[in-house]
Amino acid sequence: MPEVDVQSQEIHHQDQHSEVFNPPAHISERAWVKSYNEYKNNYDASMDEQFYAGIAREFHWEKPFTQILDYNFSRKKGRVFVEWFKDGTTNVAYNCLDRNLNANRGDKIAFFYEGNEPTETNSITYKQLHEQVVDFSSVLRNMGVRRGHCVAIYMPMVVEIVVAMLACARIGAIHSVVFGGFSAESLANRILDSQARVLITTDGVFRGPKPVELKKCCDDACRIVNQQLTAGYNGIEKMVVYQRLGAEHLKLKEWVDGRDIWWHDAIKQIDRTIAPPAVEWMNAEDPLFMLYTSGSTGKPKGLVHTTGGYMVTAATTFKYVFDYHDQDIYFCTADCGWITGHTYLCYGPLLNGATSVLFEGIPTYPDESRCWRMIDRYNVTQFYTAPTAIRALMRFGDDKVTQTSTRNTLRILGSVGEPINPEAWMWYHRVVGNSNCAIVDTYWQTETGGIMITSQPGAVPTKPGSASVPFYGVVPAVMRKKSDQSEDLVLDNTDEQFKQDEFYEESQVEAEGYLVIKRPWPGLARTIYGDHGRYEETYFSMFDGYYATGDGCRRDKDGYYWLTGRIDDVLNVSGHRIGTAEVESALVGHKSIAEAAVVPMPHEIKGQGIYAYVTTKEGIVGDEALRAQLKSTVRVALGPIATPDVIHFTPSLPKTRSGKIMRRILRKIAEGLDSVSQLGDVSTLADPSVVDMLLKNK
């Protein structure tokens, strides 16, 4: 790590055009980490596993751990595994709630809640949240949920989603939250994979002006599940429905007696003469939750996060990256359906006894100033959102921000989900932050559990567009190709076999290549639910001994990381991961379609859009009506976020002689390149004339 001279207000960097922003003095003064040198000293200290052991001991352990870390990242040496604090027992929900009650935070507000309408406001203290969690854990227990069982959650952003997650954690059940915007089919697949018997949902919710029927989607999902039952698995046996809307808004079309129960009725039925279930003391390596995410092939994978390590990563990253102090009010716009909602809405803040704003609505309803008004209303000190939201809100002009709010309480602005373009970064800094806040661009993944690369707000100078430097305990490395650096980093499925020995770990500071991580940090997902082989294959086979992130990056002279995007067949649409294979499989599910190939395309707001090339079956004409049908097919199969932006009908797809689709060419055409000379080597195509056809049909 090169030295950065914060005092001299300067960083020595290669790119003369990019500005460097030093941490504002008023932030450094009160920050946990006040200077680059302090960050660097802590970082060096974090290379010793005692660093995280010390932090872990600040939490309650029913049985203290004596072992800190054991792991193997090399398949050549045997099974890949990671174990932190292995022989200790603890409970994450206990540390989120009871530990705060014991520290006199019972009356502190855990969440300010704001619903879809700005008039729907509420708040809940740590004591009240604790009571609700204990009650709901009784409900779950009465339904037969036991330690190690999986519970599926499909809810909007109401306080009860956090209650449901923590109630699971309290009794040792594994929660699997499925984003409320996913389709019934996606929900069904996730239920089937996890074998959940209990599903928690709401009758519905308004997203902006639009009603969304969550319960109906659950009913449909249950029907799909019931068609695919296996020995010993009877599908969803209990569905708990939180009443968010009530009868006046949505008529429930279906109610299965014996299976479905209102949340409030279930609470009423608790037998108060019996003690509620005791806290289940979990081994540090027992699963806390699973969360599905898209990969480059096949169906989404259920990443499993465990108890001790995840708890420590969530708490530590939250404290330092958002520089959280006791009086702060933190606002994260993420939905609990994604990892950001798990780590930085639920677990990280609660483990720090924080007060957060929990927002059900969307940033553009009732108008585009919603978030800025909320920042003033709650005196928000840290705001965390995604570049796609920043870009979307930026379009409405500065007045929507400056004329409706002062945002004077803000100190820290966070960004997550995709690279933030310098223009959006500057707007976030100048307009939202009044040029007086620190921006933290946080790079991480569902798999990593918590933030991996970022600047700490009081300590590390920032460069717009760079996530900057590794967090404590994170050792990134850049794998570089021996031969040619000018080649596109993106893997093409025409690459015969990915050849490890063509790569080496760059020891120079300046480097460009594949981003890998060299050793385990506590929050790394330990496995893919039910498929450890796929876990090893996906993350540890590309470079033996390293965790492969799936991202490309450049490391500059100052050791700053600039993420350049996925190198595999994963799209990042509005910060959400979508596998090209999933969209393709939905498209070929349509009776008129023979083949499909999906690639990313640049999109001003979403970062990446979805560009689908399709060939129709013999005799079928690709017209507007079919286009609309295909979009709707994908929406039904996967959910609205996966809807293709462009459907490009083509008589055939560019293939190699061995029959593999050359996506490199398709990606370039989707990016707007329109002459054969710009498409690179096309000589390995079985039929090079396909390229002309593709360009002509654009």
Ligand code: PRX
């Ligand atoms: O490509 C990277 C991108 O999002 C991917 C992870 O997506 P997901 O698991 O859904 O988690 C998103 C929220 C943590 C990464 O592989 N990504 C995420 N954050 C950044 C980013 N790319 C660049 N800069 C970021 N700050």
